[in-house]
Amino acid sequence: xxxxxxxxxxxxxxxxxxxxxxxxxxxxxxxxxxxxxxxxxxxxxxxxxxxxxxxxxxxxxxxxxxxxxxxxxxxxxxxxxxxxxxxxxxxxxxxxxxxxxxxxxxxxxxxxxxxxxxxxxxxxxxxxxxxxxxxxxxxxxxxxxxxxxxxxxxxxxxxxxxxxxxxxxxxxxxxxxxxxxxxxxxxxxxxxxxxxxxxxxxxxxxxxxxxxxxxxxxxxxxxxxxxxxxxxxxxxxxxxxxxxxxxxxxxxxxxxxxxxxxxxxxxxxxxxxxxxxxxxxxxxxxxxxxxxxxxxxxxxxxxxxxxxxxxxxxxxxxxxxxxxxxxxxxxxxxxxxxxxxxxxxxxxxxxxxxxxxxxxxxxxxxxxxxxxxxxxxxxxxxxxxxxxxxxxxxxxxxxxxxxxxxxxxxxxxxxxxxxxxxxxxxxxxxxxxxxxxxxxxxxxxxxxxxxxxxxxxxxxxxxxxxxxxxxxxxxxxxxxxxxxxxxxxxxxxxxxxxxxxxxxxxxxxxxxxxxxxxxxxxxxxxxxxxxxxxxxxxxxxxxxxxxxxxxxxxxxxxxxxxxxxxxxxxxxxxxxxxxxxxxxxxxxxxxxxxxxxxxxxxxxxxxxxxxxxxxxxxxxxxxxxxxxxxxxxxxxxxxxxxxxxxxxxxxxxxxxxxxxxxxxxxxxxxxxxxxxxxxxxxxxxxxxxxxxxxxxxxxxxxxxxxxxxxxxxxxxxxxxxxxxxxxxxxxxxxxxxxxxxxxxxxxxxxxxxxxxxxxxxxxxxxxxxxxxxxxxxxxxxxxxxxxxxxxxxxxxxxxxxxxxxxxxxxxxxxxxxxxxxxxxxxxxxxxxxxxxx
Ligand code: Z15
Numbered sequence: 001x002x003x004x005x006x007x008x009x010x011x012x013x014x015x016x017x018x019x020x021x022x023x024x025x026x027x028x029x030x031x032x033x034x035x036x037x038x039x040x041x042x043x044x045x046x047x048x049x050x051x052x053x054x055x056x057x058x059x060x061x062x063x064x065x066x067x068x069x070x071x072x073x074x075x076x077x078x079x080x081x082x083x084x085x086x087x088x089x090x091x092x093x094x095x096x097x098x099x100x101x102x103x104x105x106x107x108x109x110x111x112x113x114x115x116x117x118x119x120x121x122x123x124x125x126x127x128x129x130x131x132x133x134x135x136x137x138x139x140x141x142x143x144x145x146x147x148x149x150x151x152x153x154x155x156x157x158x159x160x161x162x163x164x165x166x167x168x169x170x171x172x173x174x175x176x177x178x179x180x181x182x183x184x185x186x187x188x189x190x191x192x193x194x195x196x197x198x199x200x201x202x203x204x205x206x207x208x209x210x211x212x213x214x215x216x217x218x219x220x221x222x223x224x225x226x227x228x229x230x231x232x233x234x235x236x237x238x239x240x241x242x243x244x245x246x247x248x249x250x251x252x253x254x255x256x257x258x259x260x261x262x263x264x265x266x267x268x269x270x271x272x273x274x275x276x277x278x279x280x281x282x283x284x285x286x287x288x289x290x291x292x293x294x295x296x297x298x299x300x301x302x303x304x305x306x307x308x309x310x311x312x313x314x315x316x317x318x319x320x321x322x323x324x325x326x327x328x329x330x331x332x333x334x335x336x337x338x339x340x341x342x343x344x345x346x347x348x349x350x351x352x353x354x355x356x357x358x359x360x361x362x363x364x365x366x367x368x369x370x371x372x373x374x375x376x377x378x379x380x381x382x383x384x385x386x387x388x389x390x391x392x393x394x395x396x397x398x399x400x401x402x403x404x405x406x407x408x409x410x411x412x413x414x415x416x417x418x419x420x421x422x423x424x425x426x427x428x429x430x431x432x433x434x435x436x437x438x439x440x441x442x443x444x445x446x447x448x449x450x451x452x453x454x455x456x457x458x459x460x461x462x463x464x465x466x467x468x469x470x471x472x473x474x475x476x477x478x479x480x481x482x483x484x485x486x487x488x489x490x491x492x493x494x495x496x497x498x499x500x501x502x503x504x505x506x507x508x509x510x511x512x513x514x515x516x517x518x519x520x521x522x523x524x525x526x527x528x529x530x531x532x533x534x535x536x537x538x539x540x541x542x543x544x545x546x547x548x549x550x551x552x553x554x555x556x557x558x559x560x561x562x563x564x565x566x567x568x569x570x571x572x573x574x575x576x577x578x579x580x581x582x583x584x585x586x587x588x589x590x591x592x593x594x595x596x597x598x599x600x601x602x603x604x605x606x607x608x609x610x611x612x613x614x615x616x617x618x619x620x621x622x623x624x625x626x627x628x629x630x631x632x633x634x635x636x637x638x639x640x641x642x643x644x645x646x647x648x649x650x651x652x653x654x655x656x657x658x659x660x661x662x663x664x665x666x667x668x669x670x671x672x673x674x675x676x677x678x679x680x681x682x683x684x685x686x687x688x689x690x691x692x693x694x695x696x697x698x699x700x701x702x703x704x705x706x707x708x709x710x711x712x713x714x715x716x717x718x719x720x721x722x723x724x725x726x727x728x729x730x731x732x733x734x735x736x737x738x739x740x741x742x743x744x745x746x747x748x749x750x751x752x753x754x755x756x757x758x759x760x761x762x763x764x765x766x767x768x769x770x771x772x773x774x775x776x777x778x779x780x781x782x783x784x785x786x787x788x789x790x791x792x793x794x795x796x797x798x799x800x801x802x803x804x805x806x807x808x809x810x811x812x813x814x815x816x817x818x819x820x821x822x823x824x825x826x827x828x829x830x831x832x833x834x835x836x837x
Pocket of ligand 1 (some may be wrong): 375692
């Protein structure tokens with residue numbers, strides 16, 4: 001017989017389900033048991049790592065009640081679930097987040113204290129973070145999963161369990177060195193393998209026609225290779241609710257751990273190679289952020305996780321006795337960029353070839369389930385697959401894509417008779433040059449909604465990226481401005497600010513960020529501003545200690561902390577910042593530094609291993625740092641730091657310690673940005689261009705509380721169309737030409753005048769990202785920063801108003817918009833039924 005009730009595991013059930021079994025005694029007992037039974041250790045011999053594992057297991061136990069109750073709730077009361085498909089989930093450390101969301105941080109602190117640990121932070125430091133993403137896109141997926149759970153929305157995140165995540169970054173002689181990220185090596189306690197729910201995925205081979213038992217002609221795919229996807233589930237608990245959603249990441253295994261037939265006929269090495277090939281699929285994350293590589297293995301990864309995920313969704317309907325016909329009433333499938341866009345063809349294939357639906361029916365199901373988020377306009381990021389590669393890996397999918405395209409173009413012909421140009425522009429197949437499948441077109445045709453990630457970006461999708469699609473389907477295109485979760489990015493990242501906010505506006509701000517508006521009343525309260533700035537100073541002290549330990553550089557916590565942390569990319573323009581640093585350095589050297597505020601300029605971020613210019617930018621920053629930091633003339637007025645290995649954990653340290661947030665991309669290039677939001681919430685002022693979500697941040701915090709500079713998107717377009725010449729900007733700005741000159745003579749490269757030449761040539765030659773055009777205005781805005789810094793009361797007021805007005809950028813707001821306008825999903829209450837007997 002089936003057990004009906006969910007029973008709480010030991011130690012029993014308390015009246016308040018949230019507190020069930022999670023007082024300090026229970027956490028301590030749980031740790032003791034896990035030390036003994038799961039880790040084979042006695043409390044007396046346990047290492048810090050053992051204690052980390054024991055606490056994690058004890059916390060995980062307490063998630064399980066909620067996790068299983070959440071699955072039970074949806075079974076008992078079927079309603080639509082979000083399936084968030086993403087090749088990346090950059091979830092960061094789990095222990096502290098789970099403690100916060102369970103509400104047992106204090107209890108855990110007390111429990112570890114009984115093992116002789118002075119501070120919970122020592123335990124938290126042990127955790128390896130899963131770097132299963134590159135940057136903004138992967139972190140957004142993680143924030144969205146957390147908000148979905150906190151808003152009690154049934155959801156599953158589907159992705160890949162890479163064995164190696166984004167590389168660890170070392171800096172050697174100023175250069176980036178990449179080191180394999182072995183995040184699983186010590187055992188990672190937050191995942192639950194579910195081998196019973198494995199799926200088969202095919203690759204390669206051919207398609208064939210056959211006549212079915214009813215005499216009907218059908219097609220089928222005979223793949224030449226297979227892999228097995230083994231789900232590894234990570235529970236995602238909402239904040240102080242019982243809802244615990246799931247992140248289901250697929251690991252690729254060989255179909256047989258060994259091909260025994262091949263073994264028997266003597267092809268021992270062939271058999272081993274086959275196994276190695278299938279297990280390579282989930283081996284490593286591609287370390288590109290915003291550049292398409294077009295590699296075969298990458299397409300394999302995409303099809304692998306998408307196919308497993310769709311099979312999983314279909315299977316769950318069958319298990320619950322729901323008709324596959326009703327798929328779109330039970331699943332809403334969100335494509336995080338085009339990485340999972342093969343889902344459009346794969347769902348069609350499963351519905352037609354496996355479930356024998358007619359085309360029209362299958363297409364209706366597909367297009368009423370799938371929606372697509374675009375994250376970039378950069379042409380180098382838009383995924384295209386060569387037809388040869390595509391057909392050799394996914395021949396059946398290519399047939400289906402041709403059919404989708406044929407029917408779509410027929411519709412276009414009816415709308416625009418005789419217009420062949422528009423057919424070429426809209427076709428899924430790119431016929432210019434090497435023929436290729438355009439994944440953004442497949443996603444757009446297969447989706448009921450296409451959204452951009454900030455107002456400007458969504459507007460540019462319609463005006464520049466896909467004007468023909470937008471004219472064809474105006475109602476399909478929409479905007480959902482990105483957001484970030486306040487639990488991690490304020491609650492965990494800034495505990496001191498959090499307790500000040502608790503006292504001032506009440507504890508509910510963390511789930512209702514609009515409550516922070518109340519802080520506006522304090523803008524002229526110098527006592528409160530003092531308290532507010534003390535939380536910042538405390539964050540800066542901690543970061544200064546970290547910087548010293550990591551880099552050996554001593555920085556002054558009372559200086560202005562000016563921070564640019566994000567992936568290194570020419571469009572993000574870290575070199576613009578670096579050149580500005582050189583100009584400040586020259587001012588101090590030349591004794592024209594009266595107004596310069598003492599500054600610590602901090603950079604952090606990884607470069608794609610194959611992106612030469614980005615790696616040179618890192619070398620450039622470190623070259624400047626070496627000279628500036630060694631120069632006694634700087635006299636504490638300027639310090640430059642490159643923080644190695646920027647990741648989620650380091651981000652948590654950085655946002656709370658920043659005075660000035662650098663958001664200086666070329667207008668029109670940064671789709672949204674999300675770091676910009678984390679800084680603003682934590683009371684940093686932004687120096688930024690009118691790009692991505694910066695525009696909306698400025699609109700909300702007030703233009704008087706934002707340091708604006710630079711050309712607008714339309715001015716950039718105009719410059720580009722009118723033979724932009726960076727040289728005129730260089731000769732018109734003495735500080736710029738002198739800074740460039742100093743680089744050219746090798747001042748930041750021990751006299752080597754070759755090292756930075758490619759960078760200089762790019763800037764003085766074509767300057768594709770308009771660094772020269774924006775330099776003078778950037779310097780002007782930096783002077784404004786210096787001026788305001790001299791008036792701490794004013795600075796603190798502006799900073800407070802940034803925090804007070806940043807509520808809109810909570811991912812709770814973004815997710816509510818997705819739920820209402822795209823997914824049509826509702827929250828679901830999860831109750832924990834208590835049954836002690
Ligand atoms: C990525 O991190 C982003 C876009 C991409 O197309 C890829 Cl492949 C990776 C970023 C955007 O650059 C950033 O502006 C945005 O905030 C983020 O996605 C989340 O939408």
